[in-house]
Amino acid sequence: MPTNRPYLSLIQQSVKNDGVTFEEITPNYLYKAVMNEKSFLMHDVEVGLNNSAAAKSAMSKSGTFDLLQYFKIPAVEHVFLMNNRSRFSQSNSFHVAREFFIQSNEKVVLKQNNGSQGSNVYKITSLDSLDQSLQALFDLQMDATISPYYEASFEYRIVTLNGEPMLWLAKERTTSWKHNLISGAKSIDVPQELLPQLSELAEQAAKALELNFCTVDILETSDGLRVLELNEQVMLDEYCKNNTERQKKVSKVYREALLARFNTL
Template identity: 40%
Template sequence: MTAIRPYLRMVQSAGASVGVSFREIEANQIYYASKEDKRFAMYNVDLGLNDSSSFNIAKSKASTHSVLSAAGVPSIEHRFLLNANSKYTSEDVFDKAEHILGQYGSDAVVKRDDGAQGENVFRVGSKEELRDRLKHIFGLELNAAISPYRSSDLEYRVVVLNGEARLAFSKSKTGSWKHNLSHGASVGEVEPSLEAPLFKLAVQAAGSIGLVFCSVDVLNTADGLQVLEVNSSVFLSEFIKDNAQREEQAFRLFQDAFRLKFQ
């Protein structure tokens, strides 16, 4: 039998503590989660609390910004760039991207539009760099998004469950311009003075997209707090690593998420 991943084990332990049982379908990937007469197929650590429309909006960086902008929620602009090799492409995507780069003052970030964990995310400062990075992303058969680079020493992650901010922490850069924990960033606390506005912004972002359970990443920029992205699956493996107190926080969070799922 395949050993279960530590984070998945924690999530399932939280479920078991409130009466949920699990039956493996695909090791470390798909399980039947059951309680009394109810059951659902659980993919990875996603409890399926978000509907498919909200899930797909959050999966796209550009779509997330569009929805947040329409709702009046401050967020960092992300513009969608359809893969240049797509049969649906009707414009020169590279020319479009270069024009946007000029609007951003030749300091931008390009990334896969559906990306996660900082993979295939590049800071670019010239047309040559931009084209090279876009060709790389398109070569992976992915669409891209471009955004202005916004300087911020800290990035904040807020986990929202059912309209309430339940857990928050900061991410500080260590040797990279990225704030990804999987790339070496370190976890810290949230300044007390920022808690209220940060929580309010995260709850607004989740509600605007229609997400019940999600994490919201926020930058504190020269223009104030702005949503960077929204994640429709809640991954906290780096947050709880080697820290019993944080693991207890995450455990209680998932207890309540399972209770909500089986209501």
């Protein structure tokens, strides 16, 4: 039965003319992708081009920064704050967070360490707010991460496949300080003059994390372009919603990704 999720349907339809079919296991969630004698499990929109270690590293904001720093790639600093209730906790995360807050001119971003789509993300400008927000994250049984706040109007997202940039988009803040499209940011075209620099940075970041199919988010800061995070799942539903030309671009990217996955079998 075809999925009724528009974005997932777009992905599945991208390889319709290549003879690929999808056998439903769990509606709108788990599918078996089949082409001739080859098949693989497709989990949500995940096509399985990334190994599990790479995917888990990308899910951690602080882990991603540590890897990028190791490879000397410009990135927005993220410091890990382990939940104080964890049996593995060996330091006071509130103390670490307060020190970082003061060192960062009392303006930081606090978020869950493995978050996505702007959920549980706080802009912090006071110690009281820092303590309250960090406690709120810990109460949700989450670890956290803290980073400097940058006054950046634009954030760029680059989709890479096997180390090659495939799609570029820019997100402009509007009513919110966040760059998430789901939170109201505006999707615009990337200036042509930035494409070479963004592409090189995205290639380096994807290679550092050993991600074969991902999105690389890059922030334009007063210190130049810096990698903010990498996403092991390529989610572009808000980008291409109600836009035929963008849907064609996303479809092309996913077609190549799905065929690349079959070529690994």
